[in-house]
Amino acid sequence: MDIRMSEVKVVVADPVTLTEPEPVSEPGNDTHLPDFLDSNPEAIEAMKKLLEQKLEAGEDEESLELLKKLVSAQPENQEFRFLMARLLNEMGEVEPAREALEEILARNPLSFEALFENALIMDSCGEGEKVITRLESALEVAKNENKDKEARDVRLIIAQVQFLQKNVDEALKSYDELLSEDPNDFRPYFCKGMIYSLIDRNDEAKVQFAKYRELSPKKFEVEGYIRTPLSRMKLFGSDEQN
Template sequence: MRFHHTPATAVTLSPPAADSETALTEEEAERVLEERLSANPADVDVLRALMECKIKARKIDEAFRVLDRLIELQPEEYEWPLLKANMHIYNDNHAAARELFEEMLKKDPLRVEAFHGLVMATSQLNEPLKALLKRVEEATEACKKQNRNSDVRDFRLLIAQIKVMEGNFPEALKAYQDLVKEEPRDFRPYLCQGIIYTLLRKKDEADKQFDKFRRLVPKDHPYMEYFEDNMFATKFFSQKLEREGAGVRD
């Protein structure tokens, strides 16, 4: 989501003057970027735009090579290794992703995004989350002591998410409800509660939470697209659980 509305491609790419009204295709855009890069191999803006083109075209191996060049040019830029780790998850290389997230946490032990990715990678490796949950709780307490309130809230959302992944829906719901009481205009807990109620096949409760989410989330926010893209999958999973449960009862 961090790269969802990045304007780099639009800014860097401009059609040739003789054909200014014709939009470039993805292949043409990629070719133009590669030509510009050959003239200036250290142009970070062009590299970033090229990487985005490669990702959109699902040319993941090529995107990795561009991303490695960005990491080489900007070793202190935190976003590049974070993106690389998430690309490993997308590429089903969860062990490599976990290793990168752990490296990030060695440099910054309270980085929420790295913990979030680490939870995802560990879960995909079918390993228990208990030890990792304890680390997240410790990071939460450390942020409290430093008055990093935004990070504390993000960590609490992550703790609730771990509860969901463990199948502990009652505790997860309570955590989300507490977050709503503290900040009613944060749309994230409503979305999460709606998904849980959908999985529990409590349609009326789910619809209430989704309605609150829709009212609060900005129309152009990436969460809105996430919501639309994933609701079918959530409902499908809920129906699958229901069918499996009926089979057991039969």
């Protein structure tokens, strides 16, 4: 299914005012750059500002080179690796994107961001049944480790995949089950509102979005289920719970 969440941003999120960053000089290709960056936090910050500029300008190749340097300098920083995976996918480099996501999941099998992005890629590649199987395996891991929040996050992703695979009734049922367990979790309300709006059940959508706005933190933007410019990406995971 080709439906993605970009349509919903105009319904839910308020416009974001971005401050134009100051120009930053691009670092050279020194072979010792990773060691230099690792020992110079200010250089990392400079590269991050430069990366934001490149992403905003749509300079994907340059952005990718910067991300590779940042990943090399800080291999434990999964944010850089995930951002690289997102960018690779948007550039049409699906297999390298999947490899980067698998590296994240090897370290943290319950990474919300990596599981969600990997599910989207698998679904777009026609691996519908494998997507659910992969997510159910992650759910078992969470249950076996008694990680209730992570298990709930995986179930949210499963519901999203059900919707993407046109199993609308199953998706709505999954969200209802999540709400019956925790009616204060604002995320299922948003997702249900999104589904209702896309199938022209607008009155029901308004009810769900109203409940979402009532429960969600102030100034919170639902970004994990919305495809946004990479430089503004903010993932909608377990850390954003009420």
